[in-house]
Amino acid sequence: MDPRAERxxxxxxxxxxxxxxxxxxxxxxYYALRDENDRLREIVQNNLPKDVADGILADCFDLTSPSAKITSVDDIDAKMQGMGIDEGDEDED
Incomplete structure (x- = not known):
């Protein structure tokens, strides 16, 4: 293999x-933020009247937004398969 290809x-x-x-x-x-988000949602639900909490949560969590289409980082990781990042690339010669 020529030096340029090797580099x-x-x-x-x-x-x-x-x-x-x-x-x-x-x-x-992502998972840390998701856990924090769950805790905050629970605080809102437990400490505010149901109708107020529902209104706040409805404003904060728009499930029709494009970001809601992917449910986890693992979904993103799966979509990135085939980008040339293979197991074993960590090994340095």
Missing amino acids: KQKKKKKSGVRTKFMIESLRKD
Whole structure:
């Protein structure tokens, strides 16, 4: 393999590793925010009258928004399959 192709392959591996770490970091952030969101929703429901809580939650959680189409980071991860980020790319020669 010529040196240029070898460098390109190493850069691709490093990029894949960075991407995998970024995805894992975003996954952790997502689940932490989702847990916080659940706690806040519960506080609103437990401490306000039902009609007021329902109005607030309806304004905050629009299930028709484009962001509601993906239910978890795992769905995003599944959609990213095939982007050249394979298991084992972490191994550095």
